[in-house]
Amino acid sequence: MLELNHVTKKYLRRTALDDVSLALEPGRTCLLLGPNGSGKTTMMKLIAGLSRPTSGEITLEGLPIGRETKARVAYMPTENYFYNYMLVRDIGKYYADFFQDFDPRRFDSLLNQMELDPQDRIRQLSSGMAAKLRLSLTLSRDAKLMMFDEPLNGVDILTRTQTIDAILAGRREGRTMLISTHLVDELEDVVDTTVFLKKGQLVMAGDKREICAGRTLKELYIEVYGHASAEAAGEEARRDA
Amino acid sequence: MLKLMKYEFRKLRTPLLVMVLILAGLEIGFLAGYKLEKTVLTAISVTLLTTLVFVSYAFLLIAGIVSYSKELTDKSGYLAFMVPVRPISIVLSKLLFTALAAIAATALFAVAAWADIGILLDRFNIGPALVEQANALLRLALNGALPSVQQTGQFILYIAGTVFIEFLLAICSAYLAITLSATLLQNRKGFLRALISLLLFVALNWGASWLADKLFYQHASVASSVNALLSSLGGSLLMNLALCAVFTTLAAWLLDRKVNL
Numbered sequence: 001m002l003e004l005n006h007v008t009k010k011y012l013r014r015t016a017l018d019d020v021s022l023a024l025e026p027g028r029t030c031l032l033l034g035p036n037g038s039g040k041t042t043m044m045k046l047i048a049g050l051s052r053p054t055s056g057e058i059t060l061e062g063l064p065i066g067r068e069t070k071a072r073v074a075y076m077p078t079e080n081y082f083y084n085y086m087l088v089r090d091i092g093k094y095y096a097d098f099f100q101d102f103d104p105r106r107f108d109s110l111l112n113q114m115e116l117d118p119q120d121r122i123r124q125l126s127s128g129m130a131a132k133l134r135l136s137l138t139l140s141r142d143a144k145l146m147m148f149d150e151p152l153n154g155v156d157i158l159t160r161t162q163t164i165d166a167i168l169a170g171r172r173e174g175r176t177m178l179i180s181t182h183l184v185d186e187l188e189d190v191v192d193t194t195v196f197l198k199k200g201q202l203v204m205a206g207d208k209r210e211i212c213a214g215r216t217l218k219e220l221y222i223e224v225y226g227h228a229s230a231e232a233a234g235e236e237a238r239r240d241a
Numbered sequence: 242m243l244k245l246m247k248y249e250f251r252k253l254r255t256p257l258l259v260m261v262l263i264l265a266g267l268e269i270g271f272l273a274g275y276k277l278e279k280t281v282l283t284a285i286s287v288t289l290l291t292t293l294v295f296v297s298y299a300f301l302l303i304a305g306i307v308s309y310s311k312e313l314t315d316k317s318g319y320l321a322f323m324v325p326v327r328p329i330s331i332v333l334s335k336l337l338f339t340a341l342a343a344i345a346a347t348a349l350f351a352v353a354a355w356a357d358i359g360i361l362l363d364r365f366n367i368g369p370a371l372v373e374q375a376n377a378l379l380r381l382a383l384n385g386a387l388p389s390v391q392q393t394g395q396f397i398l399y400i401a402g403t404v405f406i407e408f409l410l411a412i413c414s415a416y417l418a419i420t421l422s423a424t425l426l427q428n429r430k431g432f433l434r435a436l437i438s439l440l441l442f443v444a445l446n447w448g449a450s451w452l453a454d455k456l457f458y459q460h461a462s463v464a465s466s467v468n469a470l471l472s473s474l475g476g477s478l479l480m481n482l483a484l485c486a487v488f489t490t491l492a493a494w495l496l497d498r499k500v501n502l
Contacts, residue, residue: 012428050322050502066497071325081319083252090251097244098324 001026001176002047002145007056009042009200016042018200019056024176024193026144029168031187031208031217032180034197035225040180041078043197044147047178048075060145071100074143076134078150082122088133089118092140101142110136110166127154135163139170146170147178152186160186188217196224245326245334246341253304257342260297261349267293268353275360287361290353297346302408305339306415313423318502328496332416332489339412343405392467399474406481413488414445420492424499449484453477 002024009017017039024030032040045051046058049065060069082091088111095102111118114132116125125133131154138146148167152160160183168190171177181187194211196203203224204211212220250257267290274282312318312331321331362368422438429437457476 010428012430045502048323050319050500052499052501067325067327070323075323077316077319079316081316081323083248083317083320085251085255094248094320097247098326 001061002178003059004043004047005057005059007043007046007053007058009039009046009051010054015200017046017053020197020200020202021056022195022202022205024178026174026176028193029171029177029191030179030193030195031184031191032178032195032197033184033217033221033224034180035182037199038197039200040197041149042200044075044077044149044178044180047145047147048073050075072144074099074101074138074141074146076138076146076148076151078153080122080130080134084123086122087118088116088120088122088125091122091133091137092118095137095140099141103140103142107136107140110139113166114162128156128159131155132159132163135166139166142172144174145176145178149180150182151179152181152183164190184217184221191217194220196221198225242326242330242334242337245321245330246338248320249308249335249338252308253338253342256300256304260293260300260346263293264290264349264353268357271357275364287357290357294350297350298343298408301339301342301346302411305335305342305412306419309335309416310419313419313500313502316502322500322502327493328500329490329493332493332496336409336412336416336489340405340409343408347405392471395471396467396474399471399478403474403478403481406478406485409485410449410481410488411446413485413492414442414449416492417445417488417495418442420495424495424501427499427501445488449481453480456480 002022004020004022007017007020008015020039020043032043034040042051046053047060047065049070052065058065060072063069086094092104092107092111095107096104108118111133114136116129116133116136120129122130122133131151135148135151138148151163151167155163164186167177167179179187179191192208193206194208194217195205208217215223267286271283271286271290274280274284274286309332312321312335322328362371418438418441421441422434426434426437453476457473457480
């Protein structure tokens, strides 16, 4: 479904992704793991068509990244990306205008579920509320590939479960979910594929059970990135909460 | 593309509304000065109205360029580049919106100017004297050959077209320079990128003027025949239009191949 062939992305003297090759099957829920600066966001932006690789090729259902694939990818970035003038309801209208698979009724229902007021000005939302809005927008689409970049960033501990539940409720047959997070514990039981990135390179990827081989995902994470990285991730998660 | 233009309008709706309100306020001032026979108020209103025309075009030019630049440098650019539209649609939507806003502003100013000038000519009874002065100037400029009414109409149309296309050319060259900075030069340091794109913007505009001068105006002086002058104006207008198309296509092509948000 999604294929990355020898994808490299360079910024100035830094290589964000280094010769990454990866294939994701349809219907899988994939966890993209790696410490800060490992290339997770870069990979998602390349797939979403917000950036072009320096070399290599990415295809979705056999199509190179472009206008056709953008209609099939729902991407939740980790930052706010709305126009300053926008109210919550305006961004729903924007998505409805451009994405044929956007369901305004589902969006309204998610806003209600997330306790967001359509009349609220987006720039005045707290980071947690803005994260809920980004999540609601992404989940209101009926896309083949859904990508969530650090969906739990800035989300308090009570909302975290709600967020995870909402993401998991979005799983469908044939739909691939790609989630990047530091919080391996909370998604351990629901993912079936894991991808480990380290300094832009693909360290490990495949079926979670095969890769873990009896270990927990957290144990494997510590093995790959070391205690310092795992503790930093935990600290970051606590701070967000 | 129309949907993208709709959102361009939404972004600039408030400043555009402010512009219209200022125009309305100044018109009220002008009419009040005329009715109450307060010459100072009339003069101040006319001066400010004239200033508003230049400020409005400058605002539209800058707003059009800044809006495009923000799409390539701010996170809000995700909105345009995440949706299934071609890069050429993104560039064209901004260009066309700015062009339409400039046309709408011109229409608004033309209506106001037509009414205000009519009132002024009537009040001060200077209409015939002005026409005589304009004819004398034209005779002087065209070696005594006064243009026909049709030629005068053509001349005004060509001048208006040239100014409009020059306005678009400035935007298109800025788009190309900004795109180059955000794509091919993305791995250069910020200052160097800004400097190169500024130099490119200046070079593109200077190059277009130089080319028009070489191709169309070298042999046509102010004292040339009316037809020669019209032909030169028409030629440079078409050339600038073609350059607009080339710059826009190149910017869209760069975005398609090298976008980096």
